[in-house]
Amino acid sequence: MRMMKPYFSVLKLRLLHGMQYRSAALAGVATQFFWGFMYIMIFEAFYDQALHNPPMSLKELITYLWLQQSFLAFIMLWFRDNELFDLITTGNIAYELCRPCGIYGYWYAKLLAQRLASALLRCFPILLVAFLLPQPYRMTLPPDALTFLYFCAALILGLLLLTAISMFIYISVFVTLSPTGSLLVFGVFGEFFAGLVIPLPLMPPWLQEMTYLLPFRLTADFPFRVYSGHIPHNEALAGIVFQLLWLAALVLLGRLALTKALTKVVVQGG
Amino acid sequence: MNLYFNYLLILFKSQMQYRTSFWLLTAGQFLVPFSLFAGLYFLFERFGQIRGWDFFEVALCFAVIHMAFAVSECFARGFDTFSSLVRTGDFDRLLVRPRSTFLQVLGSKFEFTRFGRLFQSIIVLVWALSSLSIEWSVIKVMTLFLMVVSGVFIFTGIFMLAATLCFWTIQGLEVVNIFTDGGREMAQYPLNIYQKWVTRFFTFVIPFGTVNYLPLMYLLGKSEGNELLYMLTPAAGIVFILPCLLVWNLGVRHYRSTGS
Numbered sequence: 241m242r243m244m245k246p247y248f249s250v251l252k253l254r255l256l257h258g259m260q261y262r263s264a265a266l267a268g269v270a271t272q273f274f275w276g277f278m279y280i281m282i283f284e285a286f287y288d289q290a291l292h293n294p295p296m297s298l299k300e301l302i303t304y305l306w307l308q309q310s311f312l313a314f315i316m317l318w319f320r321d322n323e324l325f326d327l328i329t330t331g332n333i334a335y336e337l338c339r340p341c342g343i344y345g346y347w348y349a350k351l352l353a354q355r356l357a358s359a360l361l362r363c364f365p366i367l368l369v370a371f372l373l374p375q376p377y378r379m380t381l382p383p384d385a386l387t388f389l390y391f392c393a394a395l396i397l398g399l400l401l402l403t404a405i406s407m408f409i410y411i412s413v414f415v416t417l418s419p420t421g422s423l424l425v426f427g428v429f430g431e432f433f434a435g436l437v438i439p440l441p442l443m444p445p446w447l448q449e450m451t452y453l454l455p456f457r458l459t460a461d462f463p464f465r466v467y468s469g470h471i472p473h474n475e476a477l478a479g480i481v482f483q484l485l486w487l488a489a490l491v492l493l494g495r496l497a498l499t500k501a502l503t504k505v506v507v508q509g510g
Numbered sequence: 511m512n513l514y515f516n517y518l519l520i521l522f523k524s525q526m527q528y529r530t531s532f533w534l535l536t537a538g539q540f541l542v543p544f545s546l547f548a549g550l551y552f553l554f555e556r557f558g559q560i561r562g563w564d565f566f567e568v569a570l571c572f573a574v575i576h577m578a579f580a581v582s583e584c585f586a587r588g589f590d591t592f593s594s595l596v597r598t599g600d601f602d603r604l605l606v607r608p609r610s611t612f613l614q615v616l617g618s619k620f621e622f623t624r625f626g627r628l629f630q631s632i633i634v635l636v637w638a639l640s641s642l643s644i645e646w647s648v649i650k651v652m653t654l655f656l657m658v659v660s661g662v663f664i665f666t667g668i669f670m671l672a673a674t675l676c677f678w679t680i681q682g683l684e685v686v687n688i689f690t691d692g693g694r695e696m697a698q699y700p701l702n703i704y705q706k707w708v709t710r711f712f713t714f715v716i717p718f719g720t721v722n723y724l725p726l727m728y729l730l731g732k733s734e735g736n737e738l739l740y741m742l743t744p745a746a747g748i749v750f751i752l753p754c755l756l757v758w759n760l761g762v763r764h765y766r767s768t769g770s
């Protein structure tokens with residue numbers, strides 16, 4: 241436990257730091273409401289005259305969309321820390337290397353805290369209002385308490401997993417030296433396969449199969465569908481095991497890649 | 511105008527210095543609307559239609575809006591990133607030069623990589639047009655052209671309004687994304703699929719309806735009435751830039767340097 245202490249302090253400090261931006265969060269809430277409403281209206285229009293029953297009810301979909309908007313900071317890959325990019329491209333990484341703690345854990349804690357702070361500030365107002373909205377926009381409660389517990393576990397693991405994935409963006413900047421390209425490619429593919437462009441059940445079967453092989457859907461699509469009960473309990477449990485496996489694999493891989501990148505690091509500038 | 515082309519030339523040369531990065535970014539920009547379009551395609555594959563519009567009709571709408579957005583992001587990128595000019599106080603330098611601030615800000619950035627985006631929309635446009643049976647006439651071609659132009663003006667106007675806000679807030683505001691990115695997402699479907707109040711807002715306050723709904727109906731032969739009137743609706747969208755220019759000038763007069 242003592243080994244972990246510096247990482248927890250980084251987490252706490254960053255969390256407090258992130259909580260300072262309350263007005264920015266408020267603006268974010270307004271934006272997310274707009275997006276939420278817009279998506280719901282689009283899907284409402286699609287569902288209106290659907291010929292056969294879609295694989296996901298409109299009610300489940302609306303809950304899915306509100307969860308997506310509330311926990312945006314948990315699921316968006318383009319949510320970035322420019323400080324880290326600057327460290328790499330300006331060569332200030334040299335200072336980071338002098339710190340008496342592992343750089344992977346340090347950055348991981350930093351990125352995690354940033355997402356956590358942003359989500360904590362934003363999710364409550366959005367959820368609160370979404371529960372009070374008139375039908376058909378109202379968000380529903382999970383069917384039972386156990387489902388909710390599964391959802392919490394899946395959401396938190398999803399966050400840990402997403403942070404592990406986003407570490408790869410930063411690691412890739414060591415090679416490319418320009419964050420824009422990495423962000424763009426990771427962002428586009430990651431978001432599509434996480435079910436943020438269209439929810440997973442609405443994709444054609446062949447694409448779904450492909451998506452199930454990738455870790456991205458475990459960060460967003462999976463917890464949200466657990467919440468609405470669209471994924472039954474036994475599958476949810478299996479999904480959580482998958483999340484743990486992916487998390488272990490990605491953290492291990494990330495550590496390896498980072499160590500490798502650091503052996504070749506060229507400190508830019510003087 | 512000459513000055514503006516000089517600006518462009520310099521920016522182009524500077525962006526070409528990082529050639530690989532430039533091409534990669536252009537390719538990346540191609541991917542962004544591509545994933546959106548893939549989503550649209552899959553939704554239509556499942557549902558078949560949306561409030562009576564079929565896939566190619568919506569694809570046409572999508573193409574027009576994304577083309578307009580790409581072009582205005584190319585040109586008006588300077589306004590999009592304007593907050594940094596205000597925050598660093600660099601805007602002071604623009605004020606002492608004997609040219610209009612509008613032109614200088616417009617020329618301060620030009621995102622050539624956005625051609626990737628434009629290219630994607632053009633492909634969609636061609637695909638949609640070749641699959642739709644439209645009886646073409648000179649007026650219809652004009653209408654289509656005006657739709658894109660009008661879209662460019664509207665997006666540029668929104669970018670300008672957002673930039674003007676920076677005079678008061680110094681920081682760029684996330685809320686304006688509702689009208690830029692949000693407007694784009696929203697207008698990629700014909701406006702009548704939304705609730706009435708949304709449709710009204712995006713027709714009379716921010717005139718997206720004059721780009722993607724009224725003329726689209728005419729193009730697809732879904733409307734009756736005076737042809738010329740329909741051809742001219744996109745022109746109403748172009749007029750949107752005038753109040754934006756006015757507000758911009760007001761903002762410039764209000765400007766107080768952040769110093770340093």
